[in-house]
Amino acid sequence: MIDTAVAPVAAPPRRRHRGRWVAAATVAVLAVAGVTAWLVVGLTPRLGNGSTAATDPEAIAKPDVFVYGPDEQVVVDPADGSLDGEWSFRNDGPATIVVSAAPQAQAYVTYDIQLRLIPPHGGSSIADADVVTVGPGEEFGVRYSWAPGCASFGPGTGESTDSVRLRVDTLGITRTVDVVTDHPLTYWTETGYTPPASCAS
Numbered sequence: 001m002i003d004t005a006v007a008p009v010a011a012p013p014r015r016r017h018r019g020r021w022v023a024a025a026t027v028a029v030l031a032v033a034g035v036t037a038w039l040v041v042g043l044t045p046r047l048g049n050g051s052t053a054a055t056d057p058e059a060i061a062k063p064d065v066f067v068y069g070p071d072e073q074v075v076v077d078p079a080d081g082s083l084d085g086e087w088s089f090r091n092d093g094p095a096t097i098v099v100s101a102a103p104q105a106q107a108y109v110t111y112d113i114q115l116r117l118i119p120p121h122g123g124s125s126i127a128d129a130d131v132v133t134v135g136p137g138e139e140f141g142v143r144y145s146w147a148p149g150c151a152s153f154g155p156g157t158g159e160s161t162d163s164v165r166l167r168v169d170t171l172g173i174t175r176t177v178d179v180v181t182d183h184p185l186t187y188w189t190e191t192g193y194t195p196p197a198s199c200a201s
Contacts, residue, residue: 045097045168045175049182050088050139052118059083067160068184076188082110082147087164087181088118089142091134098169099140100131102176105165110149113164116141142166146185150199158188 055073063074075083091097101113114128118139132140142164151159162184167176 044093045170045177046092047166047168047177047179048090048092050090050118050141052086052088052139052141053183054086054143055183056084059085063186067186068162071182072160072184072186074186074188077191078187082145083185083187084143084145085183085185086141086143087183088139089179089181090139091136093170094136095170096133096135098131098133100167102165102167105163105178106159106161109151109159109161110145110147111164112145114143116143144185146187148187148189148193148195150195151193152195153189153193155190155192157192158186160184160186 056075056078058075058078060074060076063072066072066074073083073085099115101115104111115130115132116128117132117134118141128143134140144164146161148159153159163178163180165176165178167174169175
């Protein structure tokens, strides 16, 4: 007797298609992870206080009253009309950053800023610049001249700050950040301060 039954046809293998899908999904996940890491690093620059600081020669060694704490730098009616010094900050992030000054929060106060890269191991000073490129673990200095500018102050009053506003570019992403210092500033006047006539223009 002849068997006329038709043999079942085997289904085509699907393993290859599944492998391609898994590979594509893996690539997509890795791409998302890479973009996320790029955004995390770029959007959250990490700046810590550096190892050096310079204070104004007229700063009071032990002020009777301070706003932020005993490390505050206080001047009272300075002869040159400004509080001058330098802060340093360290790039605590994993990527190189490009730093420049940004418009300050206290727009009425004169806040002149110059930046400089601080060489490691106490090397020779590097000249002031408007922009500095700072590698991971490197430090940069912020030289400031802080004065009342166009703000009026009565006798026995003043102004304080514990931060400086900087523009930081990381991996092509630019953020404006307020960097807090361990050495806040207070400009105090016992005689009062009247802004110059040029402030009215």
